[in-house]
Structures are given as C-alpha cells and as structure tokens.
Amino acid sequence: xxxxxxxxxxxxxxxxxxxxxxxxxxxxxxxxxxxxxxxxxxxxxxxxxxxxxxxxxxxxxxxxxxxxxxxxxxxxxxxxxxxxxxxxxxxxxxxxxxxxxxxxxxxxxxxxxxxxxxxxxxxxxxxxxxxxxxxxxxxxxxxxxxxxxxxxxxxxxxxxxxxxxxxxxxxxxxxxxxxxxxxxxxxxxxxxxxxxxxxxxxxxxxxxxxxxxxxxxxxxxxxxxxxxxxxxxxxxxxxxxxxxxxxxxxxxxxxxxxxxxxxxxxxxxxxxxxxxxxxxxxxxxxxxxxxxxxxxxxxx
Numbered sequence: 001x002x003x004x005x006x007x008x009x010x011x012x013x014x015x016x017x018x019x020x021x022x023x024x025x026x027x028x029x030x031x032x033x034x035x036x037x038x039x040x041x042x043x044x045x046x047x048x049x050x051x052x053x054x055x056x057x058x059x060x061x062x063x064x065x066x067x068x069x070x071x072x073x074x075x076x077x078x079x080x081x082x083x084x085x086x087x088x089x090x091x092x093x094x095x096x097x098x099x100x101x102x103x104x105x106x107x108x109x110x111x112x113x114x115x116x117x118x119x120x121x122x123x124x125x126x127x128x129x130x131x132x133x134x135x136x137x138x139x140x141x142x143x144x145x146x147x148x149x150x151x152x153x154x155x156x157x158x159x160x161x162x163x164x165x166x167x168x169x170x171x172x173x174x175x176x177x178x179x180x181x182x183x184x185x186x187x188x189x190x191x192x193x194x195x196x197x198x199x200x201x202x203x204x205x206x207x208x209x210x211x212x213x214x215x216x217x218x219x220x221x222x223x224x225x226x227x228x229x230x231x232x233x234x235x236x237x238x239x240x241x242x243x244x245x246x247x248x249x250x251x252x253x254x255x256x257x258x259x260x261x262x263x264x265x266x267x268x269x270x271x272x273x274x275x276x277x278x279x280x281x282x283x284x285x286x287x288x289x290x291x292x293x294x295x296x297x298x299x300x
Contacts, residue, residue: 001042003075006068008035009047013065014140016055024142069141069276076279091281092121096134096146099126099226102246103164103268104147113288120281128225130201138273144282145272149202149244151209158271163289168207168264170257171234171241179255186242186262187214193221193239195230203227203266207242210264 011021012032022029040047047061057065076091097106110122127133131148138146139157152160170184178184190211197204211218221239224230230241235253242259244266270289272278278286 001039003072005035005039005042006072008032009039009061010065010068010072010141012036012048012055013057013061013068014142016057018055073276073279077277081280089117089280089284090119091279092123093145093279093281093285094123094125094143095285096125096127096137096143096148098130098134098148100228101147101268102228103166106147109288113285116288117281117284120284127200130198130204132200132202132205135271138271141273144279145270145285147268147270149266149268151202151206154202154205155269155271157274159274161270161286161290163268163270165265165267166244166246168203168242168259168262168266169245170259171231171243171251172255172257173234173237173240174253174255175237176240176255178257181257183258183260185260186210186264187216189218189240189242190216192218194218195222195224195233195239195241196220196243197225197227197230198223203244206264206266210242210262 008021008025008031011024012018015021015024018029018032018036022032025032036047043060043064045060046058047064049056049058079090095110097104106124110124113120114122125137125143127137131150132154134143134146134148135150135155135158137143147163170189172179178188196207199205199208208218222233224233227243227246230243231251231254233239234241235251242264245256270286272282272286
C-alpha cells in the first residue's frame with residue numbers, strides 16, 4: 001500500500017461516498033475507486049460494503065481507519081519536520097469560522113500568520129449550519145481547526161480552548177412597551193415573536209434551551225443567517241431578539257436590554273479534534289491565537 005491509497009481510503013470512509021471523496025480530493029471518482037480497489041487487493045479484504053444507494057465501512061475497514069489516519073499523520077509530521085528544517089514551516093490548515101465574527105479580526109490574524117509562515121497554505125470556510133456544522137466538520141476531518149460557539153456538552157470529541165465570553169442581551173423595537181427598561185427577565189418575553197438564527201447555530205441553541213428550562217418555549221417568526229441582521233428585523237417590528245452582545249450598540253430604532261435573573265452567556269472557543277496531536281502548522285496557529293487573547297493581543 002502507499003500513502004495516496006490510504007488518503008483516498010480515509011476520504012471515502014469519512015464522506016461515505018466515492019463522489020464526495022473525489023470532490024474533496026480534487027480528483028475524479030474513477031481515480032478514487034481504483035485506488036481503493038488496489039488497496040483492497042493488496043490487503044486481500046473488502047474495506048467497504050457497497051450498494052447502489054450507500055457506502056459503509058466493513059469490519060475490516062473500521063479496523064483500518066484509525067491506523068490509516070495515524071500513518072498519514074506520522075508521514076505528514078515527518079515531511080513537515082524535514083521541510084521545516086530546510087526551508088521553514090510548511091503544511092496546510094483548513095480552518096472554519098462563523099460569518100462576520102466580530103470578536104476576532106480573522107483577516108488580520110490570518111494575515112499575520114501568513115507573514116510569519118508564508119509556506120503554510122490556509123483555507124478558510126464557514127458552515128451553513130453554524131457552530132454545529134463546524135464541530136462536525138472538525139470531528140470528521142474536514143476541518144483541522146474551527147472557531148465556534150457551542151455549550152460544552154455539545155463539544156464531545158473535541159479539544160476545546162475558550163477565547164472569550166459575552167452576555168446575552170434582549171433587543172426590542174424602540175416603540176415596544178419594554179423599551180424603556182434597563183433589564184428584563186426571559187419570562188417577561190414569553191408570548192413574544194422572535195427573530196433569531198437557524199437552529200444549528202450555538203447562540204440559537206442556548207436561548208432555545210433557556211426558554212425551555214423556564215417552561216416557555218418560544219416562537220421564531222424570522223430566521224436570518226447572520227447575527228448582524230437581527231436588529232433590522234427587530235426594528236421593523238417583526239419580533240424581538242435575544243442575542244450575544246457582540247457590537248450591537250447604537251442601533252437606531254432598537255433598544256438593548258440586559259438579561260436579568262439568568263447567567264445566559266455565549267463563549268467563543270477554538271477547537272481541534274481530541275485524541276490526535278495537531279500538525280506543526282495547526283499548533284503554530286493555535287499559539288498565535290493564544291497570544292492574541294491576552295490583553296495586549298492585537299486581533300481580539
């Protein structure tokens with residue numbers, strides 16, 4: 001067997017699709033299929049149970065997967081060590097982040113990383129399902145590192161480093177009867193219509209859970225993909241919002257109230273997969289993020 005065969009096998013095992021694996025590896029399906037068949041021939045076993053509708057790992061494939069990942073990681077580390085010794089840190093990083101993440105200046109952060117490590121290729125992606133999708137992408141190897149906001153119980157299988165924590169606030173139209181209040185309890189918003197993000201986003205999950213806990217499940221009137229657009233719909237009178245306090249001050253036509261009687265907060269974390277040593281390139285980026293979270297850090 002060779003490393004390319006193992007790489008193709010791991011991609012198919014993680015995607016459970018030869019088509020998606022080919023797309024991920026920027027090649028054609030026939031090449032992936034041929035590599036996996038050659039590996040099966042070499043090992044004298046079937047690694048996948050294939051049908052017209054699905055692809056699943058066989059028992060032999062399940063046994064091979066962790067060993068194949070470990071072998072590829074060892075090769076990457078060996079290659080990176082030699083390249084770093086001869087010409088500087090090399091490698092690639094696939095990083096996932098939330099759209100318009102105001103707590104982190106991602107452009108400045110990654111720009112500084114590129115200037116320091118110009119031979120490391122950085123790919124940046126977002127997820128249409130927010131933090132939930134980013135966490136799954138890290139668990140399944142589609143991302144090396146992600147910045148996201150989810151409650152700790154939903155971060156199983158991940159190595160977590162917290163970056164910053166902010167409180168939630170309520171947003172109501174300036175004409176709302178509660179607009180003159182300085183603070184408000186969640187129970188006082190029972191019966192209101194809400195504007196929020198889709199269900200996969202961490203802040204939406206936390207607020208839904210908070211209202212369920214006090215026995216007043218809420219009704220979402222408007223779902224929007226970006227936090228920064230919620231005040232627009234609140235201002236239009238289409239609902240109220242309960243959101244992390246991320247640079248939402250001075251919105252005309254919208255009153256911002258603190259949440260009382262609740263310790264509802266949102267934490268931004270950086271995650272990598274648990275139980276696996278990060279590559280040298282990922283470790284270098286984590287070190288830069290760690291340096292930036294200190295009070296004098298320039299990117300947070």
